[in-house]
Amino acid sequence: MNKTSVIIRFAVLGALWVALVVMILLYSRPITLYTAFVIVASAIIIFVPMYKKYVKKKP
Numbered sequence: 001m002n003k004t005s006v007i008i009r010f011a012v013l014g015a016l017w018v019a020l021v022v023m024i025l026l027y028s029r030p031i032t033l034y035t036a037f038v039i040v041a042s043a044i045i046i047f048v049p050m051y052k053k054y055v056k057k058k059p
Helices: 003-027 033-055
Strands: none
Touching: 003 033
16 A cells, blocks of 8 residues: 555545534534543544554554
8 A cells, every 4th residue: 555545544534533523512512421432432433443454564
């Protein structure tokens, strides 16, 4: 894989994730522990598999 394509993938998914988090924060009043859990869980679901596949060095 080309390093540039990996950066673009992370940037596109990161921008989409940030936009969705902003929407959650704007329309979810009051902000609760459940809201924070959803945001953290979604980040883990999206970014950890990509990190493992594209960034982490395989032995």
